Amino acid sequence: IKSEDEMEKKLFGYMPDGCKVYSYTLKKGKMEAEIVTLGGIIRRLVVNGTDVVMGFDTVDGMLTDTSNQGALIGRYGNRIKDAHFFIDGKEYKLYVNTGKNNHLHGGKYGFNRKLWTAEEKGDNVLVLTYLSPDGEENYPGNLNVKVTYTLYEDAIGIHYEAVSDKD
Numbered sequence: 148i149k150s151e152d153e154m155e156k157k158l159f160g161y162m163p164d165g166c167k168v169y170s171y172t173l174k175k176g177k178m179e180a181e182i183v184t185l186g187g188i189i190r191r192l193v194v195n196g197t198d199v200v201m202g203f204d205t206v207d208g209m210l211t212d213t214s215n216q217g218a219l220i221g222r223y224g225n226r227i228k229d230a231h232f233f234i235d236g237k238e239y240k241l242y243v244n245t246g247k248n249n250h251l252h253g254g255k256y257g258f259n260r261k262l263w264t265a266e267e268k269g270d271n272v273l274v275l276t277y278l279s280p281d282g283e284e285n286y287p288g289n290l291n292v293k294v295t296y297t298l299y300e301d302a303i304g305i306h307y308e309a310v311s312d313k314d
Contacts, residue, residue: 156265292309
């Protein structure tokens with residue numbers, strides 16, 4: 148018998164390469180959040196019986212979305228003017244994906260297009276992890292990313308951690 152606050156895991160769909168995409172539904176009192184392993188997308192957030200986020204019903208919808216709705220986005224959360232930066236005198240040229248010269252939200256294939264590994268940490272805590280390899284979207288260093296979603300009776304907490312092995 149499931150408790151009212153128990154997490155539920157379901158097969159949500161498949162990536163183009165056949166990998167499985169799962170959704171996890173966290174419940175706490177009158178709150179409910181559904182998080183998808185594709186992009187860490189918050190597909191639903193129900194508050195007092197009302198879903199307050201826009202979401203997609205299919206993996207294809209999520210993969211073709213250009214607005215990054217509810218998703219984790221990438222190594223950089225905003226625009227980088229002229230799509231390049233320097234670290235220790237070395238230039239890193241990035242993909243131009245907004246405006247005439249700007250780089251937005253981590254690149255052409257941001258974290259919203261990646262399949263994350265999920266780990267349940269109790270009834271109301273879900274941890275997603277992803278390794279962004281050195282050179283992905285031309286960013287330096289292997290970046291280990293961990294995002295923890297915690298559902299409370301009146302809020303959702305999202306805690307981000309990321310550690311790189313290079314500047």
